[in-house]
Amino acid sequence: MGIRFKEVSYDYPSFVENPYSAIRNISLEINAKDEFIALVGHTGSGKSTLAKHMNALIFPTAGSLDIFGRTITAKRNKKIKYNDIRKKVGLVFQFPEYQLFEETIEKDVMFGPLNFKISQEEAKLLARDSLKLVGLDESYLRRNPYNLSGGEKKRVSIAGILAMDPEILVLDEPTSGLDPAGKRVLMDLFKGINEKTNKSIIIITHDMDLVYEYFDRVIVMNEGKLVFDGNPVSLFKDVDLSEHHLDYPNSIKVLKHLNEELNLDLDIYQKSGQEAYAEIIRWMQR
């Protein structure tokens, strides 16, 4: 078992008003291997707060969670080494600017492994490997992380977490601010890592197209509550997404529109643009 939430709630303290409760009564299980999960919800629904619990960056105000056999509750337990949890569950933040600080990319990626008492030589190898994994070749090693494009910075920050060799990888909106092609490249990369290493990967995203196309499990948050946990196909078929302030994937929207306007009977549940196109062709040939 990887991570298990047991009725976890978290309130952000507030000096003026009542505490703001970010997540309420979340119960959830995430396996240590082979999971590929999308975490969706509109802004302020508690996704990021949920993610920060997964590597014990913040502690629940009520309830408890198990992370690789260690129980996290509201009270800090001196016997637990929280750093060990952070090695097992790697969390990549949304903005790479918050973590890049060294003068070369190689050194920056080595920061994580070195914090976990891994030797200099080994850390160097890990840095090389994880940079290769995110698609940056050796010419990047000596470059300054601040002179990169937004997408490249993002890759370096992901490599910085991958180099720690976590068992579960959590990414907070890794595709935000990238162009559609860049998004796909990154998503293919995560899917590749998931398939190659069997590591569980949890990705926070707003992009329903990506959710439909890539994921086999999706967790939906709304106003701090977990409202759906299951297959994206059944999410789009059975749940009214407008209730949760979410949108449908473009493929479904386009096919639905065609059905309504032209009175067709297309199968609207197509995972990607290509599949939707194929469905239209199929209908025309029928």
Next chain:
Amino acid sequence: MKSIIIGQYVPGKGIFYKLDPRTKIIAVLLLMISIFLLESITQLLIALVVAIILLIVGRISVIKVIKGLKPIMILLIFTFVFQIMLNKEGDPLHSTQMHLTVFTVLSLIGAFVIWRVIAKFIKYRFTLFFLFVTAVYFILVHVDGGYPLVNPFLFEIYEKGVEMSVFVVIRLIVIITLSTVLTLTTKPTDLTQGLEKLLHPLKKIGFNSDDFALIISISLRYIPTIFDEANKIMLAQASRGADFSEGKLKDKLRQIISLLVPMFIIAFMRSEELANAMESRNFVPGKKRTRINELVLSYRDVLASVFSIFVLAGSIVLKVL
């Protein structure tokens, strides 16, 4: 965090909230000057009563202000103790012989350890501190066995010392209460606007009060933002195993650098964005700008000014007489 009231604006109603910031700044300044002119404890006590009446008139909770004084309690205690110990004028009131021997030092260390251990479990920090201080006094007076480290010395308290220490502490309390009234009832933006207007005449000698006020208000505005960013950076680096509570000094240094570098870079990014945003809204440095809320003086401001001028005049008269 909640109890820190010094220097913080707390929204509310009452006459002081309606006063013009310029009036408030000048009035507080005048009142402070008059406090420094006072010479006896009786006069200061009257000033303290006046300050409390001002709080009541302004509908500011006295208890809240007292609670707000807590952080400077240490400062007050130190001034009090040093005044008592170092001022050797007037008649001696109290005098005891004190010893400093090996045993005394050992008992002192013992008392300190006991104090720290109890302090970990019990919340009454001030009570415990006073208990500790009393214990130190008794140890110094009564434990005299063993090898003496210094010759026995006299611990003396003089009349003037007590008087001066009470005087200084009351003066500090009154002054802090007055300045708390100012900061408690004035928004930081209003405060800077008031300062800007007050310093405006200095333009003739080359001091640009507009820029000064802008710098202050931008810094005030960005304190919470930068704080927020620092928190995020800390979490991001903690995710990479930077543990700020444990580790050797060398590792700690590296971890602090991992905070500072992104901090600076983000601060510069922010300032560049802010500059662009201001320019795109047609901000031109040095040009005259208008405000949405222009400051207007009302009859209240006249009253407040007259009151503070009277107080100043009164204390000058007392001083001269």
